[in-house]
Amino acid sequence: MHEVLRRAAAHAEAYRAHSAIAEAAPARNYAGSLAAFDAPLPQTGSDPAQVIDDLERLALPGLRNMTGPRFFGWVIGASHPAGVAADWMVSAWGQNAGNHVASPSSAAVETVAMRWLLDLFDLPREASVGFVTGATMANFVCLAAARGEMLRRVGWDVEAQGLFGAPELHVILGADAHSTVFSALQYLGLGHDRVRRVATGAQGQVLPEAFAAALADVTGPALAILQSGQINTGACDPLDALIPLARARGAWVHVDGAFGLWARACPEVAAQAAGAELADSWACDGHKWLQTPYDCGYAIVRDAAAHARAMTIAASYLPVVEAGERDPSHYVPELSRRARGFATWAMIRTLGRDGIAEMIARHCRLARRMAATLAAEPGVVVVNQVVLNQIIVRFGDDAGTRATIRRVQEDGIIFAGGATWRGQWVMRLSVISGGIDDAEADKSAAAILSAWRAVQAAG
Numbered sequence: 001m002h003e004v005l006r007r008a009a010a011h012a013e014a015y016r017a018h019s020a021i022a023e024a025a026p027a028r029n030y031a032g033s034l035a036a037f038d039a040p041l042p043q044t045g046s047d048p049a050q051v052i053d054d055l056e057r058l059a060l061p062g063l064r065n066m067t068g069p070r071f072f073g074w075v076i077g078a079s080h081p082a083g084v085a086a087d088w089m090v091s092a093w094g095q096n097a098g099n100h101v102a103s104p105s106s107a108a109v110e111t112v113a114m115r116w117l118l119d120l121f122d123l124p125r126e127a128s129v130g131f132v133t134g135a136t137m138a139n140f141v142c143l144a145a146a147r148g149e150m151l152r153r154v155g156w157d158v159e160a161q162g163l164f165g166a167p168e169l170h171v172i173l174g175a176d177a178h179s180t181v182f183s184a185l186q187y188l189g190l191g192h193d194r195v196r197r198v199a200t201g202a203q204g205q206v207l208p209e210a211f212a213a214a215l216a217d218v219t220g221p222a223l224a225i226l227q228s229g230q231i232n233t234g235a236c237d238p239l240d241a242l243i244p245l246a247r248a249r250g251a252w253v254h255v256d257g258a259f260g261l262w263a264r265a266c267p268e269v270a271a272q273a274a275g276a277e278l279a280d281s282w283a284c285d286g287h288k289w290l291q292t293p294y295d296c297g298y299a300i301v302r303d304a305a306a307h308a309r310a311m312t313i314a315a316s317y318l319p320v321v322e323a324g325e326r327d328p329s330h331y332v333p334e335l336s337r338r339a340r341g342f343a344t345w346a347m348i349r350t351l352g353r354d355g356i357a358e359m360i361a362r363h364c365r366l367a368r369r370m371a372a373t374l375a376a377e378p379g380v381v382v383v384n385q386v387v388l389n390q391i392i393v394r395f396g397d398d399a400g401t402r403a404t405i406r407r408v409q410e411d412g413i414i415f416a417g418g419a420t421w422r423g424q425w426v427m428r429l430s431v432i433s434g435g436i437d438d439a440e441a442d443k444s445a446a447a448i449l450s451a452w453r454a455v456q457a458a459g
């Protein structure tokens with residue numbers, strides 16, 4: 001028993017020491033990893049310590065170094081050791097964090113982490129927070145609460161009656177909303193195509209005139225979905241201008257702030273997400289800018305009763321929640337669940353308000369620094385205004401950009417992916433790895449420019 005845990009700790013420690021300096025690319029791809037793991041179903045058991053050794057040996061070559069300082073793919077935090085260690089304890093304790101009787105500490109730590117998060121984000125303190133797997137589920141939970149409350153206001157109980165025969169609920173959202181918002185609408189029976197897409201500006205922010213026109217165009221219950229932190233540009237919708245328009249119309253406003261809501265925890269960039277406090281619900285991730293390990297997201301709803309109505313699971317064998325108590329499962333889709341509050345609690349304790357603000361400010365500063373270095377190179381164009389931590393860059397044309405992304409990935413010094421933005425290929429860089437500093441940012445920009453020069457030299 002002790003040996004298996006000790007070996008896991010030793011392997012993890014060795015991995016993290018290496019990841020701080022290692023290259024970003026895995027040595028083995030999916031096919032190679034599948035071949036490594038592939039084996040017939042074992043008939044008999046094995047020594048658990050040996051199983052952990054084998055697991056490490058088989059997995060290691062196919063792990064991408066997402067915790068290192070030169071990983072810029074998607075929007076992925078670096079799983080800070082304090083959050084990882086707290087999460088190990090969660091696994092070792094084996095708690096089912098569904099309700100406050102089953103695991104009082106698991107429920108209580110969520111209550112405290114919830115208060116800390118609302119304080120950090122400066123959101124209404126009466127709001128409730130569901131600790132979910134990520135922003136995808138956070139969007140889903142918040143939109144479920146919105147659907148229920150907006151239909152309840154026109155006399156329809158969607159939780160009991162479902163959607164057949166319900167009054168129409170209009171959904172208005174920016175044309176550059178994140179794909180997971182559309183997924184949430186799909187899961188909720190609202191349809192990902194049955195929406196009014198509002199025109200956005202060059203950076204992907206919703207245009208106030210277009211938003212006002214969309215609101216004026218619908219009658220009956222409405223749900224407006226805005227965002228703080230566009231996945232490519234990092235742009236935030238002008239929430240302080242948009243939300244009052246929607247509220248005047250009686251619409252529910254949801255803000256997808258998977259990473260961008262964290263701007264509110266950093267005085268230097270808080271203005272980007274100004275006005276978010278006026279919304280009705282917010283989705284955010286801990287496994288992005290707070291650097292918790294996966295899975296860690298927050299579904300935040302101003303109207304805690306609407307939140308609980310959408311998610312509560314009741315049964316005679318489950319405890320009744322008295323005043324002053326809180327069951328974690330009443331704010332998320334699952335009953336049995338991981339005790340997700342501990343990693344958040346540990347990360348906020350470890351960094352503190354000041355440490356979180358410093359890290360976010362540093363990431364945004366390094367994003368501007370890298371963008372400036374890249375933009376100074378002939379043929380390289382930084383496409384976005386770097387207002388947060390996201391950079392999108394073009395290298396010559398589409399072919400040059402794709403070749404540079406390929407070359408960067410082959411070189412393996414950093415990891416960056418690509419996307420299309422406004423019909424053109426771009427390299428995407430998300431500066432969000434907890435430990436990145438000036439030297440690593442400079443080394444990364446140099447690696448990208450070296451790849452671009454090699455692409456040009458190859459013709």
Ligand SMILES: Cc1ncc(COP(=O)(O)O)c(C=O)c1O
Nearest residue numbers: 075134135136178180231258285
């Ligand atoms: C704006 C936005 N919304 C939602 C998501 C989905 O978050 P997750 O992958 O944690 O579910 C992301 C992920 O990058 C995002 O950037």
